[in-house]
Amino acid sequence: MTNPATHSKTLSLAINLLTRRSNTPEDAGCQELMISHLEPLGFKIERMRFGNVDNLYARRGTTGPLLVFAGHTDVVPTGPLDKWHTHPFEPTIKDGMLYARGAADMKTSLAAFITSIEEFIAENPNHTGSIGLLITSDEEGVAVDGTVKVVEALKARGELIDYCIVGEPTSNKVVGDMIKNGRRGSLSGKLTVKGIQGHIAYPHLVKNPIHLVAPAIKDMVETVWDNGNEYFPPTSWQISNMNGGTGATNVVPGEVEILFNFRFCPELNNQGSTEANLKSRVHAILDGHQLNYDLEWEYSPPYITPRGNLVEAITEAIEQAYGVTPELSTTGGTSDGRFIADICKQVIEFGPLNATIHKLNECVGVADIEPLKETYKLTLQKLLK
Numbered sequence: 001m002t003n004p005a006t007h008s009k010t011l012s013l014a015i016n017l018l019t020r021r022s023n024t025p026e027d028a029g030c031q032e033l034m035i036s037h038l039e040p041l042g043f044k045i046e047r048m049r050f051g052n053v054d055n056l057y058a059r060r061g062t063t064g065p066l067l068v069f070a071g072h073t074d075v076v077p078t079g080p081l082d083k084w085h086t087h088p089f090e091p092t093i094k095d096g097m098l099y100a101r102g103a104a105d106m107k108t109s110l111a112a113f114i115t116s117i118e119e120f121i122a123e124n125p126n127h128t129g130s131i132g133l134l135i136t137s138d139e140e141g142v143a144v145d146g147t148v149k150v151v152e153a154l155k156a157r158g159e160l161i162d163y164c165i166v167g168e169p170t171s172n173k174v175v176g177d178m179i180k181n182g183r184r185g186s187l188s189g190k191l192t193v194k195g196i197q198g199h200i201a202y203p204h205l206v207k208n209p210i211h212l213v214a215p216a217i218k219d220m221v222e223t224v225w226d227n228g229n230e231y232f233p234p235t236s237w238q239i240s241n242m243n244g245g246t247g248a249t250n251v252v253p254g255e256v257e258i259l260f261n262f263r264f265c266p267e268l269n270n271q272g273s274t275e276a277n278l279k280s281r282v283h284a285i286l287d288g289h290q291l292n293y294d295l296e297w298e299y300s301p302p303y304i305t306p307r308g309n310l311v312e313a314i315t316e317a318i319e320q321a322y323g324v325t326p327e328l329s330t331t332g333g334t335s336d337g338r339f340i341a342d343i344c345k346q347v348i349e350f351g352p353l354n355a356t357i358h359k360l361n362e363c364v365g366v367a368d369i370e371p372l373k374e375t376y377k378l379t380l381q382k383l384l385k
Contacts, residue, residue: 009118010373011098011366013037014111017073018091018100024074025145027054027137030110031073034135037114041121043133048153053138053145057154060121061130065162067383068132069113069376070147070340072139075102076358083360097363105357108364108372109167110135116376120384129384132161139336147336151343161344163310163383165376166337169354170329175368176322176375180349181311182231182330183338185302187262187278194292197246197254206252210244213256216289220282225264226273231304232265232330235273266302275299300334303341309383310346317378318350321371326350350375 004012013033022028031054035045038058048055054073059066078088078101086092088101098108117131138146154161172178195209217239225235237260244256265272279297286293305311311328318326332354337347352372356362 008115008370008373010108010111010115010369013114014098014103014108014369015091015100017107017110018098018102019089020073021089022073022075022102022137023077024141025053025138027073030107031056031135031137034110034114034133037118038133041118043131048150050145050149053136053149055137055146055150056133056135057150059130059132061127064129065383066130066132066160067163067165067380068134068161068340068344069117069165069167070134070336071106071110071113071167072136072146072336073107073110074137074140075105075107076140079360085361088362093366096366098366098369099361099363101362103356103362103364104169104352104354105362106167106169106351108369109169109351112369112373112376113167116373116380119373120377120380124381124385127380127384129162131380131384134164134340136336143336148339151339155343159343161340162346164337164340164344164347165310165314165379166335166340166347166349167351168335168337168349169351169357170349171351171353174322174324175353175365175371176318176324176326178329179311179314179318179326180330180332180335180337181306181328182304183302183332183334184232184235184263184330185266185275186300186334187264187275188298189258189260189282190296190298191258191260191286192255192294193258194255194294195253198252200250200252203252208252209256210253212289212291213258213293216285216291217258219285219289220260223281223285225262225278225281227271228265229268229271231268231306231328232272232302235262235264235278237262264302266304268304301338301341303338303347304330305341305346305348308346310348313382314348314350314375314379316382317375320378321374
C-alpha cells in the first residue's frame with residue numbers, strides 16, 4: 001500500500017468506501033459517509049428506506065436544470081477468498097492498481113461524484129440549477145426496493161430530473177472510450193410445454209414435449225426479429241435454460257421447461273421491436289405448432305438518450321480529462337438507468353473500465369481516478385456553471 005498521505009481526496013474516499021462490506025443489499029454505512037461530505041455543502045438529505053434497502057436522495061438547489069449523479073453502494077459477493085490476491089475488503093494498491101470488491105463497480109465512481117461536487121461548488125458557490133445524488137444499496141440484487149422506489153416517490157411529488165449520470169463502469173479498453181446512452185430492453189419468458197409421460201419403449205403411448213417444441217425453437221432461432229437501428233443492435237433471442245425429464249433413461253418426460261430471453265432493440269423510427277410485438281410473435285409461433293403450453297413473462301424496459309446537451313457535455317469532458325473520444329453504446333446488461341429514464345429524458349452512464357467487474361481481484365487503475373473526478377466536474381461546469 002502506498003503512503004495514505006500522498007493519496008488524492010478521491011482515492012482516499014474510494015478506499016474508505018471500499019473497506020465497508022456492503023454485500024447486496026447491505027449499505028454498511030457507505031451512504032452515511034457520503035452524507036457527511038454532502039451536508040456541509042448545503043444538500044437537503046432524504047434517507048429513503050424501503051424494505052431492507054437503504055436509499056439516499058440528496059439535492060442542492062431548488063431551480064432547474066437538475067443534474068443528478070446516480071449509483072449504488074452494494075456489491076456482489078466476493079467469491080472464494082483464497083482466490084483473491086489480496087483481501088477484497090482491504091483495499092490494496094499494487095502495481096498502479098487499486099484492488100477491492102466494488103473498486104470498478106462502482107465505489108470509485110461514488111467517490112468521484114463527491115469530490116467533483118465539492119470542487120465544483122468551491123469554485124462556483126452560486127452555480128445555476130441544482131445538483132442531486134440518487135444512491136441505492138439494491139442494484140446488484142433484486143432491485144425492487146432501490147432506485148425504482150425512489151423514482152416512484154420523486155414522480156409522485158412531481159420532481160423531474162433534467163440530466164442524470166449513472167456511474168456504472170462503461171469503459172471498454174481504455175477509460176473514456178465508451179458512454180452508454182441507453183440499454184436494450186429485456187424480455188424473459190418461462191415456457192412450459194406439456195406432453196404425455198410414459199415408458200420410452202412405447203413411443204405410441206407418449207407425447208414427448210421436447211420433440212414437440214423443437215420445431216418451434218428452430219423457428220424462433222431463425223426469426224429475424226428486427227434489424228436494429230441507429231442506437232441499438234438487432235434484437236437477440238436466446239435460451240438460457242432447458243429442463244425436462246425425471247432423471248431416468250427410460251422415461252419420456254411429461255413436460256419441458258425452457259427459460260429464454262430477448263435483449264431487444266426498442267422501436268425507434270419503426271426499425272425496432274416492442275414488448276407487445278415480441279410477445280405476439282412468440283405466441284404466434286407456438287400456436288402455429290399447436291403446442292399445449294404455459295408462458296410467463298418478465299419485462300425490463302429499455303431507454304435511450306439521443307445526442308443532445310448531456311451527451312455533448314460529457315463527451316467534451318472526457319476528451320479534456322482523458323484525451324479520448326468516446327463512442328456511444330447500448331450494449332451490455334441492464335442498469336438502474338432504465339428506472340431513472342421514467343423521470344429524466346437525458347440519462348447516460350459513464351465510469352471506469354469494466355474488465356474486472358464481478359470477477360475475482362476486481363480493480364481500477366489509480367491513474368484513472370482523478371481524471372474520472374475531473375470528467376464529472378467538467379460536466380457540471382458545462383451544464384450548470
